[in-house]
Structure formats: structure tokens, C-alpha cells
Amino acid sequence: MGHNLFEKIISTHLVKGEMAAGKEIGIRIDQTLTQESLGAMAYLQFEALKIPKVKTKLSVAYCDHLLSQYGPANADVHRYHETVTDKYGIVFSKPGNGICHQVHLERFSCPGQTLIGGDSHTVTSGAAGMVAIGVGGLDVALAMGGSPFFMTYPKVKKVVLRGKLKTWVTAKDVILEVLKKLTTKGNVGTVLEYGGDGIAHLTVPERSTIANMGAETGVTTSIFPSDEMTRKFFIAQDREEQWQELLPDADAKYDEVIEIDLAAIEPNVALPHSPDKVVTVKEAGEVVVDQVLIGSCTNSSYLDLMMVAEMLKGRKVHPHVSFGVVPGSRQVMSMIAKNGALSYILESGARILETGCNFCVGQGQSPQTAGVSVRTNNRNFVGRSGTQDGKVYLTSPLVAVATALTGKLTDPRELGIEYPEIHLPEKYAIDDSLILFPTGKKEIYRSEIIGTPPYNTEMPTELKSEVAIKVGNMINTDDIIPGGQAMNYRANVPKSCEFIFQFVDSKFPKNCKDIVAKGKTPVIVGGESYGQGSSREHAAVCPMYMGVRTLIAISIERIHKANLINFGILPLKFADAADYSKIEQGDELVIDDIYKSIYLDKITVRNITKGTSFTTVNETTQRQRDIILKGGLLNYTIAQ
Numbered sequence: 001m002g003h004n005l006f007e008k009i010i011s012t013h014l015v016k017g018e019m020a021a022g023k024e025i026g027i028r029i030d031q032t033l034t035q036e037s038l039g040a041m042a043y044l045q046f047e048a049l050k051i052p053k054v055k056t057k058l059s060v061a062y063c064d065h066l067l068s069q070y071g072p073a074n075a076d077v078h079r080y081h082e083t084v085t086d087k088y089g090i091v092f093s094k095p096g097n098g099i100c101h102q103v104h105l106e107r108f109s110c111p112g113q114t115l116i117g118g119d120s121h122t123v124t125s126g127a128a129g130m131v132a133i134g135v136g137g138l139d140v141a142l143a144m145g146g147s148p149f150f151m152t153y154p155k156v157k158k159v160v161l162r163g164k165l166k167t168w169v170t171a172k173d174v175i176l177e178v179l180k181k182l183t184t185k186g187n188v189g190t191v192l193e194y195g196g197d198g199i200a201h202l203t204v205p206e207r208s209t210i211a212n213m214g215a216e217t218g219v220t221t222s223i224f225p226s227d228e229m230t231r232k233f234f235i236a237q238d239r240e241e242q243w244q245e246l247l248p249d250a251d252a253k254y255d256e257v258i259e260i261d262l263a264a265i266e267p268n269v270a271l272p273h274s275p276d277k278v279v280t281v282k283e284a285g286e287v288v289v290d291q292v293l294i295g296s297c298t299n300s301s302y303l304d305l306m307m308v309a310e311m312l313k314g315r316k317v318h319p320h321v322s323f324g325v326v327p328g329s330r331q332v333m334s335m336i337a338k339n340g341a342l343s344y345i346l347e348s349g350a351r352i353l354e355t356g357c358n359f360c361v362g363q364g365q366s367p368q369t370a371g372v373s374v375r376t377n378n379r380n381f382v383g384r385s386g387t388q389d390g391k392v393y394l395t396s397p398l399v400a401v402a403t404a405l406t407g408k409l410t411d412p413r414e415l416g417i418e419y420p421e422i423h424l425p426e427k428y429a430i431d432d433s434l435i436l437f438p439t440g441k442k443e444i445y446r447s448e449i450i451g452t453p454p455y456n457t458e459m460p461t462e463l464k465s466e467v468a469i470k471v472g473n474m475i476n477t478d479d480i481i482p483g484g485q486a487m488n489y490r491a492n493v494p495k496s497c498e499f500i501f502q503f504v505d506s507k508f509p510k511n512c513k514d515i516v517a518k519g520k521t522p523v524i525v526g527g528e529s530y531g532q533g534s535s536r537e538h539a540a541v542c543p544m545y546m547g548v549r550t551l552i553a554i555s556i557e558r559i560h561k562a563n564l565i566n567f568g569i570l571p572l573k574f575a576d577a578a579d580y581s582k583i584e585q586g587d588e589l590v591i592d593d594i595y596k597s598i599y600l601d602k603i604t605v606r607n608i609t610k611g612t613s614f615t616t617v618n619e620t621t622q623r624q625r626d627i628i629l630k631g632g633l634l635n636y637t638i639a640q
Contacts, residue, residue, distance in 0.1 A: 035117075060092075060104065119535055133221050158194075166261060168398055179278055194209065226244060267413070288408050360378070361483045369507060469525070525552050527553065571619075
């Protein structure tokens with residue numbers, strides 16, 4: 001039996017374990033990336049390891065999230081990144097160089113290699129034939145130190161793309177179709193491997209859009225073959241020597257096969273407030289729009305913005321609409337400036353925003369109160385835009401432009417204009433002057449905003465807990481620790497703790513403080529798909545800092561579960577989902593003899609308040625259980 005693409009790459013990087021679904025494996029990591037919102041903590045953790053230089057083939061630190069500089073906080077974080085990376089042999093991409101995933105795809109992606117990054121959309125580089133996985137910052141720190149990355153070996157589903165997209169239908173519509181089929185939950189422990197005759201018609205930028213939003217399904221990663229289309233992209237980026245052909249065997253085995261007819265897809269839209277709430281634009285009906293924003297790591301490539309420019313040429317944005325465009329990298333910005341496309345965008349009435357993450361992470365461009373915003377990014381959770389009652393619709397750039405021109409959600413086929421045929425350039429404009437390679441000569445810059453890595457203590461011998469908060473289904477990491485203003489304090493854990501569950505239950509920090517004062521540990525109770533969304537490590541770090549030792553939920557998403565374990569928090573699932581409804585905030589919960597119970601696959605939890613007990617499922621490995629008892633992965637690693 002032949003091997004699929006994922007198996008081929010993992011087999012050449014396997015350090016520990018067995019490549020069988022559900023088994024824990026450790027793999028060698030070739031590349032890492034960070035972005036500064038979470039990167040500062042990762043580098044503080046790396047410093048704690050006392051390792052003189054990184055041991056990866058390549059590690060890159062990007063500054064793309066915290067670009068607004070009101071006061072010194074974000075600038076301090078940027079300077080810390082610049083200097084700490086110089087000391088430890090890490091490449092530094094300066095603010096303004098672009099969004100980490102767009103730049104990494106352009107300048108550093110490498111078929112056949114492994115990449116982990118402290119951002120859930122690290123999966124974007126799967127478009128270039130990499131196994132690229134979003135993780136927590138501590139996992140990145142340890143990989144830079146030479147440790148294997150541990151994960152549960154996933155099932156591999158093949159997504160067979162047949163035929164060719166019709167005009168006005170894009171790669172964004174394809175991944176929205178996938179989300180419509182798979183939804184945002186129930187896909188933990190799965191890899192999506194794309195194939196079929198349809199991929200021959202998809203460029204690497206188009207593939208990157210599909211791989212990028214695979215993160216919204218909750219899968220481990222998405223991957224495309226490295227083929228002739230990939231080779232053309234690498235030639236255009238002046239990196240042909242880094243390309244290699246990488247294809248699945250003809251008789252490769254998959255756990256499941258999903259077929260999608262590209263010609264049957266229509267322009268799609270994800271309705272508020274979930275990326276899987278997908279209908280066609282026509283089905284969405286008439287929606288008057290206040291704001292349209294094009295950009296993010298999902299849709300800000302040269303191809304995307306050239307299509308946008310051609311549609312806008314000689315036309316004006318609707319007078320009611322606030323319209324912004326964000327090029328994904330300096331390379332993209334430079335090229336559309338030189339060929340005149342930027343002038344078409346500007347003349348339409350668009351605002352050109354700084355090359356970075358911006359609106360996607362709640363850093364600027366929040367819509368008006370109760371405003372309707374059509375965006376090309378990847379998530380539309382409640383409040384992620386920075387406006388709690390805002391309504392965000394996710395579309396392709398073509399739908400976004402049509403909407404900006406008409407002032408209402410519009411299928412671009414209704415505009416009656418000529419379809420813009422855009423071809424990728426044979427050569428991209430290469431300028432790496434904002435990428436700094438390490439010299440080892442800079443002194444590490446520190447200010448009071450740069451904190452210290454948070455350490456947990458070992459698990460107490462008696463685990464008496466009290467429910468500090470009970471939340472519902474589909475709680476994402478934005479709900480746990482929001483973006484926007486809170487992002488300015490990611491390097492300072494005590495300050496970050498002030499924002500935990502800010503818009504869900506602002507009393508959570510006080511509840512934790514009161515519970516700890518009683519000599520007990522706070523516990524979080526959640527519903528289905530707890531912890532979906534961004535890799536946002538602070539959604540685990542801050543509860544740990546506040547004394548949380550246990551999370552009990554109906555189901556827990558992959559990256560967040562890993563982050564909980566990394567910081568010494570035991571993630572448990574209800575054996576019977578009906579038990580979720582029998583727990584209330586304030587209930588006292590006890591796990592007897594935790595140092596023995598933790599090594600069981602099923603753990604009994606006693607509800608002292610109710611005089612009842614219930615069973616939980618402990619889906620952690622022997623190694624992870626040791627880590628939790630030690631108080632987290634940093635403690636565990638240093639003790640080795």
C-alpha cells in the first residue's frame with residue numbers, strides 16, 4: 001500500500017512513537033515562526049531553557065499583530081523581539097514587512113519540511129507541501145531548543161477537488177464550502193490532504209487561502225502536493241533550488257474521501273457569528289453594509305489585490321461604505337504600487353491600511369455600533385472585530401468589492417462587468433531588506449512591559465476545586481481572552497489576567513481570587529468545542545496563573561487542549577454530556593488521590609455541593625500526565 005503526502009513527510013521526521021491514528025508521536029521540527037502578540041512569551045520561555053542558539057533549520061519572528069503604537073508598549077515588544085532573536089540565531093521580520101503567513105509562504109516555505117508556529121493559521125504553508133501546524137508558544141520554544149514536537153497522530157482525509165471553478169468563484173468560496181460540509185467542530189485529530197484534477201487549476205496563493213481557513217474546521221493541518229504549480233511559484237520567488245516535487249503515491253490510503261465539484265460552487269458567504277454558517281450570497285438575501293475590509297492572511301496576496309484593483313478600476317465605492325484594503329506583504333504592496341493597480345484602489349475611495357493583521361485581530365477598523373462589516377478574513381466570532389454587537393460576514397475579495405460598490409451584500413456576477421483575468425507574474429519583486437538575519441551582537445532590550453515566563457507549581461496532592469465559571473458551547477479563545485486592547489499586554493501575564501472572560505463573565509478573575517483564598521482551586525466547566533479559534537496561549541496561561549487546575553468540558557479543541565496541558569491544567573471530558581447540565585457555578589468538586597487518578601482513562605469527580613458524582617474521560621498520554629503533575633511543560637523540561 002502506498003503512502004499519502006502527510007505520511008511521507010512525517011515518516012522522515014519521526015523521532016518517537018508509532019504512526020497510527022490516536023497514538024502519540026514526536027516529530028523533528030525544521031522551521032518555527034512566531035508573531036509578536038504571542039512571541040514575546042515564547043522567547044521568554046526559550047530564554048528560560050538556557051540554550052545558547054536555536055537548533056532548527058530556520059526560526060523566524062514576525063511583527064504583524066501589534067502595529068498600532070499608542071504609548072511605548074508595542075514598540076517595546078518589537079524591540080525585544082529584534083534583539084532577543086539576534087542573540088539566539090532567529091530571523092526577524094520587521095513591522096511593515098507583512099503578515100507572517102503571507103511572508104513565510106513567499107520567502108521561507110519549503111516542500112517536505114515541518115513547520116510549527118505560535119499562530120493557528122501557520123497551516124497556510126501547507127499550500128507549499130509542508131506539514132505546517134499551529135501550536136502554543138511553549139511548543140515553539142521547545143522546538144527551537146531541539147525538542148521533538150509531540151502530537152496525536154491524526155486520521156487523514158482526502159479532499160478530492162474535481163473540475164474547474166467558474167468565473168467569479170474563488171478559492172475562498174471553496175474553503176467556505178468545505179466549512180459548510182465539515183463545520184467548525186468534530187474534526188480534532190484530522191488532516192485534510194487535497195488532491196484531484198481540480199488542484200492543477202489552483203495557484204499557490206489560491207491553495208494558501210484554502211489551507212489557511214482549514215484552521216477554522218479544527219483540523220490539525222491541511223496540505224497540498226508540491227507539483228508543477230508549486231514549482232512555478234518558487235521560480236517566481238527566486239527560490240527554485242528549495243523546491244522539490246512531493247506527491248502522494250497513486251495507491252495511497254486515506255481514512256475518508258470527500259469529493260467536491262468545483263464547477264458546482266457558487267459565491268459563498270459565512271454569516272455572523274461563525275465561519276461555518278455558510279450560504280450562497282444569493283441565499284443570504286439583501287444585507288445593507290456599513291463597512292468592507294479586504295486583507296488578512298487569508299486573502300491579501302498579489303493575485304487577490306490585482307483582482308480587486310481590476311474590479312475597482314474607474315469605479316467608486318458606495319458613499320455609505322467605509323472601505324479598507326490591506327496588502328499582505330511589503331512585496332505585494334510594492335508590486336501593486338509599481339504596476340499602477342494601487343492607484344485604481346485608491347481612486348475608488350478605498351483606505352490603504354498598514355501591511356499587517358489589523359482588523360482581523362481587532363487591532364483597528366472596528367465597525368460602528370451594531371455595524372455590518374463584510375470582510376475577507378477567516379473568523380467572525382462575536383466581538384472579534386472590536387465591536388461587541390457588530391455583525392461580520394466573511395466573503396471572497398470579489399464579493400467584497402461588489403459589496404463595496406453597491407452598499408449591500410452582492411454576488412459579483414450581478415455587477416454586469418467583465419471578469420478580471422489575472423495571471424501571476426513570472427517573477428515577483430524580491431526585497432528582503434526588512435528581514436534581519438542574526439548577528440549575535442545586539443544586547444537584549446527589556447522594559448517593564450516585558451515580563452517573565454509564568455511557572456506553575458506542582459499539582460497539589462488533594463484536588464479540591466470550585467466551579468469559577470460555567471460557559472456554553474462553541475466558546476473560542478477570543479471569548480476567553482479577547483483581542484483588541486488586551487493584546488497590548490501579552491508580554492505581561494498579570495495584566496492580561498484582567499481581561500479573562502471579559503465579555504462572558506467579567507467576575508471570573510474575582511471568582512478565582514476568592515476560591516484560591518478558600519484554599520481551593522478554580523475549575524472551568526465548558527460545553528462543546530471549548531477553546532476553538534486562535535492558538536492564543538494566554539487562554540491557558542492566564543487561568544493557570546489564576547490558580548485553575550482543571551477544565552471539564554463536553555469537547556475540547558486541539559491547540560487549546562495542548563496549551564492547557566503545557567501549563568499544568570488537566571483537561572477532562574464529560575463521559576456523559578448530560579452531566580454538564582447538572583453542574584452550576586459555585587459547586588465544589590473533588591478528585592480523590594489525583595496523583596493516582598490522573599493515570600486512569602476515566603476519572604470520577606465528586607460534586608460535594610450536590611452530593612453526587614460523575615465520570616470524566618482523561619484523553620491524555622502518559623507523558624502529558626507527567627507534565628500536568630509537574631505543573632507544566634516548562635517545569636517538566638527543565639527537570640529532565
